[in-house]
Amino acid sequence: MPYLVPDKLANMSTLTALALDNCDLQGEFPRGIFLLPNLQILVVSYNQQLSWYFPEFDKRSPLKILELAGTSFSGELPNSIGNLDSLNILYLSGCNFLGSIPSSFGNLTQLVYLNLSNNNFMNQVPPSFGNFSQLAYLDLSYNHFTGQIPSSFTNLRQITQLFLFNNNFSGDNLSLLGKLNKLQSLGLGGNNFSGSIPSSFGNLTQLVYLVLSNNGFMNQVPPSFGNFTRLAYLDLSYNHFTGQIPSSFTNLRQITRLFLSHNNFSGDNLSLLGKLKQLQSLNLGWNNLNCEIPSSFANLTQLRQLGLSSNQLTGRIPSQIMNMTQLTLLDLSINLLQGPMEVFLLLKKLYWLRLSDNPLTSLTGTSFVNASTLAQFQNLELFSCGLTEFPEFLRDQHELQWLSLSYNKIEGLVPKWIWNMSTETLFCLQLAHNFITGFDQPPLVLPWRRLRLLHLEYNNLQISLPIPPFSTFDYNISNNQLTGEIPPLICNVTSLYALDLSCNNLSGSIPQCLGSFSDSLSLLNLQSNNLSGPIPQIYNDGSQLVMLELSQNQLQGPVPRSLANCTLLQLLNLGDNQINDTFPFWLGNLSELQVLILRFNRFHGAIQNPESNFAFPKLCVIDLAHNGFTGKLPSDYFQTWRAMKDVDIKRLTYMGTSKMLGGPDNQWFDDYHYSMTLMNKGVQLLYEHIPSIFTAIDLSSNKFEGDISESIGILKGLHTVNFSNNNLTGHIPSSFVNLTQLESLDLSQNKLSGEIPQEVSQLTFLAFFNVSHNHLTGPIPRGNQFGTFESSSFDGNEWLCGDPLSKKCGNSEATPIPPNYEEDEDSEFPSKIVWLIICMGYGSGLIVGFVVGQTLTTRKHEWFVTTFGRRQQKQSRQKRRVRRN
Structure with missing residues (x-):
């Protein structure tokens, strides 16, 4: 249970050190403790329910270590913090500070360690940071600092660890960092730096850790990177680097982790990386590498993680890859690699394998002497590999959590041995976009008791609706040829978050239970079936439904008023049915x-x-x-x-x-x-x-x-x-x-x-x-x-x-006055046009009628002639009567 900090601690005038970190404290920290006259060490970090306020510090404060990380503070650092001029260590990470760094901060000239990461500081870092001539560790990561790195940083000659991750730093003055030749760790990732890496970086020969990822760096990596002979960790990913991987990288003999993904590296000189025998993690994914996987990779016997996805790698997968006996994660997806998969099955520690989007050969019909010698995969992604059958080696997989065989050419029945595959571990099964027609001897309820996601959409399933495991969150079996009614047993899958049965031939009514069986159901799609009957009054208060798609069925009756309980609903589609109702306002x-x-x-x-x-x-x-x-x-x-x-x-x-x-x-x-x-x-x-x-x-x-x-x-x-x-x-x-x-x-x-x-x-x-x-x-x-x-x-x-009509507009004097359309009493055509024609025709008889008849050709225009003729005849008879009288 949380504890309060006793106020009496503020009366202990002889106290020199107080350490209360990770003590589950709550409430407000007594302000007087900060002002104890002999207190040199105050550590109260990682008490998330603890709040505190900076007092106005006396210049005579003897504090040398102040650690308040991970506590609750809101507001700005007070200017009085500059009075703590004896501080050696200041640790204020994750305290929710706002605003700018006060200018008085430059008074803390005795600082050796300064960590202000994970706050909301903004604007530029003050030039007074150059006063920290003894500083060895500086971390300003995860704030909102802007502008260039201050030129005064060149005074930080003792600094060995500098971290500026995830801010908005920019500018072209990075060359000044080349003067900090004691740097061992430099983290500039997640900023807005651009242009080329300055050649002065080659002076940082003591670097062990260098991260420049998630910026806008471009052009080639300078050869001077070969000077980093002590480097163990290098991350240049998510930039715009071009050209080949520098040959000077062969000097990085101590490197264990190398990340170059999401750039524009090209060329065919991957073989040089085979000399980096200490490598444990290598990621070259999402580049333009256009070569074969070099056989020299067989030298990387310590490698545990290898990412080569989304390149233009060609050729057969080299058998030498079997030398990487420590390999646990391998991603070769989205390339042009060929060959069988058995080379991977003998890497016993390999548990995460992505081979998707390669024209590989499946292992159907392949037998192994001892299934216990095979790798037991947890994550296996083989979508879009051209597979025509279920790979036989899957029958011996007992630890799979994620299996994707979507976007292949698998046809026929799902084999019956699959019901015994990884029944206790499988979380995700994706078989979508194939030509599967049915299941061989399926159980009443599919057997994977921990399954969360089951995707069978876009196949040729010609069966009744299979019931997924009761643990399923996401079930998509749309765009098949399912027949019959929706079985009420589906309502036992109470964990469902998404249910998509659209584009099938399901018939009957919607089960009454389908809207109220699950507290988690958010997405229900029954579109394009043959469902009939009313929409059930099924949705209760507290419904989590955000999408209800029932269009293109034969549903009847009114819109159920209970839909008003679906207060989270974002999409409602009831189109193309036979619903008879007024507007559901x-x-x-x-x-x-x-x-x-x-x-x-x-x-x-x-x-x-x-x-x-x-x-x-x-x-x-x-x-x-x-x-x-x-x-x-x-x-x-x-x-x-x-x-x-x-x-x-x-x-x-x-x-x-x-x-x-x-x-x-x-x-x-x-x-x-x-x-x-x-x-x-x-x-x-x-x-x-x-x-x-x-x-x-x-x-x-x-x-x-x-x-x-x-x-x-x-x-x-x-x-x-x-x-x-x-x-x-x-x-x-x-x-x-x-x-x-x-x-x-x-x-x-x-x-x-x-x-x-x-x-x-x-x-x-x-x-x-x-x-x-x-x-x-x-x-x-x-x-x-x-x-x-x-x-x-x-x-x-x-x-x-006017254009684009053939009828051109004349000048305003020659153009007839456009009619004002109103409906005639005894016709649905405008009466004022009739009146205009009558006036024109008075005394002209059938000649005008003939002209009008020649120019008006539509049915309504023909009506003019007929009506005009009748009215002219009627007027003539009336005139004759008047003359006789």
């Missing part, structure tokens, strides 16, 4: 909802106004197309869709969720990206990944009427708008010009009138624009994207003119 209370798709159902009626000003605050995509909604467009919701109002320029991410899964021995992040189908730019598009910045409204193919509100202009983040195939009237709002991110606008098949606002031509991202089959008039806007739209975008608007 109550979903607006789901504050996390980003995607709502109800398209192709039997929704009907007017959309009720939002219950509050906070309805659907994070909604990015709403698709209500192909329903029977009536009334006006739901413009009141435009005010509440806050996520559509922002023009987001953040880096590209995708909608989805990520969760840490696994057990104490094997953990991983399980990433799941949402997908959807949406009409955009005139075609139906599948979004396998939905960009987080994407926003869309599709209200097409309903019975909406009335105007498009000018308030649409507040949704400035919109990328696509589709209001086509409705009964909308009025003008196109000029406020569309505010939608600066708009890429697609479809207003076709409505009754819109007036001119196309010229301002719309300012939408420079607009790639699709369709206003066909309306009653629009006047000139088509010119400029920017409007020069790219085809004439079909404007078809069915008789009074439009």
